[in-house]
Amino acid sequence: MNRIISKTMLSESVCRMTVEAPLVARARKAGQFVIVMADAELGERIPLTIGDADAAAGTVTLVFQTVGATTAKLAALEEGGAVAAVLGPLGRPTEIRGENGEKPGHVVCVGGGIGVAPLHPIAQALKAAGNKVTVIMGARTESLFVMEDEMRAIAGENLIKITDDGSSGRKGLVTEPLEELCRAGGVDEVIAIGPPVMMKFCCRTTEPFGVKTTVSLNTVMIDGTGMCGGCRVSVGGKTRFVCVDGPEFDGHQVDWAQMAARMSAFKAQEAEARDHACRIGLIPPRKA
Amino acid sequence: MTAQEKLSIPPQEMPEQEPGVRARNMDEVALGYPAEAARTEASRCLHCAAKPCMKGCPVAIDIPEFLGKAAEGDFAGALATIRKSSLLPAVCGRVCPQERQCQMHCTVGKILKDSGKAVAIGRVERFCADFEARAVEEGRLSPPAPELAPPTGRRVAVIGSGPASITAAADCARAGHEVTVFEALHKPGGVLVYGIPEFRLPKKIVEREIESLRAMGVKFETNFLAGRTRRIADLLDEDGFDAVFVGTGAGLPKFMGIEGENLIGVFSANEYLTRANLMKAYEEGRADTPFWHGRAVAVLGGGNVAMDAARMALRLGADEVHLLYRRSEAEMPARREEVEHAKAEGVRFHTLQNAKRILGGEDGRVRAVECLRYTLGEPDASGRRSPVPVEGSEFEIAADTVIVAVGNGSNPLVAATTEGLEVDGRGRIKTDGAGRTSVKGVYAGGDIVLGAATVILAMGEGRRAAASINQDLSAGL
Numbered sequence: 001m002n003r004i005i006s007k008t009m010l011s012e013s014v015c016r017m018t019v020e021a022p023l024v025a026r027a028r029k030a031g032q033f034v035i036v037m038a039d040a041e042l043g044e045r046i047p048l049t050i051g052d053a054d055a056a057a058g059t060v061t062l063v064f065q066t067v068g069a070t071t072a073k074l075a076a077l078e079e080g081g082a083v084a085a086v087l088g089p090l091g092r093p094t095e096i097r098g099e100n101g102e103k104p105g106h107v108v109c110v111g112g113g114i115g116v117a118p119l120h121p122i123a124q125a126l127k128a129a130g131n132k133v134t135v136i137m138g139a140r141t142e143s144l145f146v147m148e149d150e151m152r153a154i155a156g157e158n159l160i161k162i163t164d165d166g167s168s169g170r171k172g173l174v175t176e177p178l179e180e181l182c183r184a185g186g187v188d189e190v191i192a193i194g195p196p197v198m199m200k201f202c203c204r205t206t207e208p209f210g211v212k213t214t215v216s217l218n219t220v221m222i223d224g225t226g227m228c229g230g231c232r233v234s235v236g237g238k239t240r241f242v243c244v245d246g247p248e249f250d251g252h253q254v255d256w257a258q259m260a261a262r263m264s265a266f267k268a269q270e271a272e273a274r275d276h277a278c279r280i281g282l283i284p285p286r287k288a
Numbered sequence: 289m290t291a292q293e294k295l296s297i298p299p300q301e302m303p304e305q306e307p308g309v310r311a312r313n314m315d316e317v318a319l320g321y322p323a324e325a326a327r328t329e330a331s332r333c334l335h336c337a338a339k340p341c342m343k344g345c346p347v348a349i350d351i352p353e354f355l356g357k358a359a360e361g362d363f364a365g366a367l368a369t370i371r372k373s374s375l376l377p378a379v380c381g382r383v384c385p386q387e388r389q390c391q392m393h394c395t396v397g398k399i400l401k402d403s404g405k406a407v408a409i410g411r412v413e414r415f416c417a418d419f420e421a422r423a424v425e426e427g428r429l430s431p432p433a434p435e436l437a438p439p440t441g442r443r444v445a446v447i448g449s450g451p452a453s454i455t456a457a458a459d460c461a462r463a464g465h466e467v468t469v470f471e472a473l474h475k476p477g478g479v480l481v482y483g484i485p486e487f488r489l490p491k492k493i494v495e496r497e498i499e500s501l502r503a504m505g506v507k508f509e510t511n512f513l514a515g516r517t518r519r520i521a522d523l524l525d526e527d528g529f530d531a532v533f534v535g536t537g538a539g540l541p542k543f544m545g546i547e548g549e550n551l552i553g554v555f556s557a558n559e560y561l562t563r564a565n566l567m568k569a570y571e572e573g574r575a576d577t578p579f580w581h582g583r584a585v586a587v588l589g590g591g592n593v594a595m596d597a598a599r600m601a602l603r604l605g606a607d608e609v610h611l612l613y614r615r616s617e618a619e620m621p622a623r624r625e626e627v628e629h630a631k632a633e634g635v636r637f638h639t640l641q642n643a644k645r646i647l648g649g650e651d652g653r654v655r656a657v658e659c660l661r662y663t664l665g666e667p668d669a670s671g672r673r674s675p676v677p678v679e680g681s682e683f684e685i686a687a688d689t690v691i692v693a694v695g696n697g698s699n700p701l702v703a704a705t706t707e708g709l710e711v712d713g714r715g716r717i718k719t720d721g722a723g724r725t726s727v728k729g730v731y732a733g734g735d736i737v738l739g740a741a742t743v744i745l746a747m748g749e750g751r752r753a754a755a756s757i758n759q760d761l762s763a764g765l
Contacts, residue, residue, distance in 0.1 A: 090516060262652075
């Protein structure tokens with residue numbers, strides 16, 4: 001059990017929750033994630049990215065959108081309560097330019113919707129390693145922006161906001177300023193985290209410029225330790241496990257169509273679960 | 289009773305749920321002997337001086353001794369004999385491949401020229417364990433009090449909580465060491481909980497074993513991934529552990545590397561079984577984890593895991609389940625009983641056939657498996673006759689679900705995060721044969737050393753490694 005230290009709803013559907021997890025807080029590095037359960041008996045295990053952590057206080061901050069049964073249950077928990085399980089930190093840490101043998105340079109961080117949350121520790125680490133960090137934050141509408149102050153603290157002037165409806169910042173898509181930056185030159189690396197379709201189009205945008213583009217994938221997972229293989233994706237024609245080989249991959253190598261298809265595998269069941277009326281029968285009747 | 293009289297006692301059948309009924313529920317298939325049948329079966333033992341059965345037992349249980357006691361109705365005494373060598377009789381009585389171990393060497397089976405008529409050692413073992421458990425449950429008996437050596441003040445960390453780890457933890461705790469078990473999942477038990485289904489090994493039994501460890505003072509920390517949450521070196525250098533046992537198992541599913549393996553509806557057996565077993569996805573409407581409503585299911589593989597997956601698919605409502613295995617039934621690595629059970633429940637066996645590729649529709653979902661026929665050639669390195677594909681023999685089996693059950697590799701995480709820990713070409717941790725690894729203070733056993741094996745072999749490994757730990761700690765290392 002991990003005690004909930006604080007909980008805020010950032011918008012109607014986005015929750016920011018800080019939970020006690022001292023070992024995770026101490027060990028985590030940018031780019032890693034946790035598996036969380038709302039209920040240990042019949043609950044589901046879902047991967048959530050670590051938005052922030054405080055090693056001294058022994059806490060990690062999770063930012064998530066209520067999209068399924070588990071995120072809804074989590075969002076319904078209150079300060080002083082507890083989440084049933086937090087396992088982590090999982091996955092490989094981000095290779096931070098400036099720490100990985102390459103010289104610091106100009107890195108553009110693109111975050112879509114709550115993709116800004118996992119991007120935050122990465123941008124922080126990139127800045128600390130001496131890189132120039134430009135942040136592009138995109139959302140459908142103004143109320144869906146998260147962690148803007150935190151990102152501004154890192155990027156300062158170099159923060160570009162863009163919304164689909166023009167309610168805040170520029171009107172348009174994140175790929176537009178991204179293309180302009182690539183065209184202007186001097187971009188050494190791009191890190192894009194957000195909905196799959198956004199990451200895919202960011203990769204399409206940077207490919208003609210030959211700019212290395214890293215994406216962070218969030219596929220269906222159960223254990224998060226390499227045991228189930230449910231999270232597998234094709235990268236450069238090879239099957240890789242997001243939980244242990246990722247979550248970050250070279251976006252130009254990812255088979256986006258296959259990943260999107262796999263992520264929708266349980267859509268029907270999930271929809272059913274949302275408007276489910278309990279029925280006792282364990283096994284569906286056999287077709288005659 | 290003379291030998292001749294003993295040989296004339298018919299092998300006792302174990303009651304089972306009817307195939308048509310059990311294929312639709314999660315309850316245990318085999319119901320266990322009644323006391324009288326257990327005594328009768330045990331009395332079939334000839335008590336040969338050479339005890340050939342013991343040579344077939346990876347942990348060398350004194351089988352004739354326990355059978356002798358069981359035949360007299362002294363089930364507690366029989367269990368005490370088993371416990372001298374094996375920690376998990378209720379589990380092993382159910383999941384050991386006895387026909388390839390103790391029962392294969394049984395003289396009774398040899399005389400009757402049918403290994404299927406050997407003394408049913410596993411069934412008697414199971415009965416003895418269940419007999420005690422029932423007595424404890426009904427309050428007629430207090431739980432067996434573990435004998436613990438006085439506290440040594442030394443601390444042992446056990447990584448993973450499957451059969452190897454459970455055994456190592458118990459043996460180290462008995463020696464007076466303070467033991468903490470670290471488990472990555474949210475429930476302890478390892479493969480006994482996530483992999484082996486309820487209908488073959490009720491989870492209550494695993495919980496009972498975990499409880500008996502707790503009663504010995506063993507602590508459990510779930511949601512802890514060694515290598516990520518803490519590294520092995522942290523446990524030794526900073527957290528005050530004197531020894532670490534690594535029993536992380538073979539938890540990295542192998543795929544076949546064929547076309548279509550990432551289509552929607554293709555699962556590793558690990559995923560398919562974990563959803564059902566650990567996550568209880570079959571409790572639809574109560575469990576949050578969704579399960580896959582496969583109607584026509586193809587299972588690839590011929591081991592116990594393949595049988596478990598195929599039988600689970602039936603229980604989850606499949607109309608038809610096809611099991612494809614590229615060798616013949618004689619080479620199948622699964623326990624005989626599981627093969628028989630699967631057939632009786634309606635799993636359709638396709639031997640000497642294997643998937644060539646998995647075909648999908650435009651929606652990215654599985655629609656069929658393209659198969660090839662095989663013949664058997666010369667024996668290969670494993671000693672089994674090698675399968676040879678028949679050119680041009682392609683045909684399709686319609687399926688909306690494919691479960692890949694072709695084995696597990698070694699999870700690389702502990703090795704990758706422990707400096708100096710030597711592994712072989714397949715990622716298995718190298719030991720000195722007694723559980724000691726290349727790193728001082730670090731021991732290993734079970735499938736992470738053997739590659740995917742069996743519960744009883746893993747237990748034997750855990751026991752050997754614990755003996756080394758206890759020896760090294762008492763020598764002051």
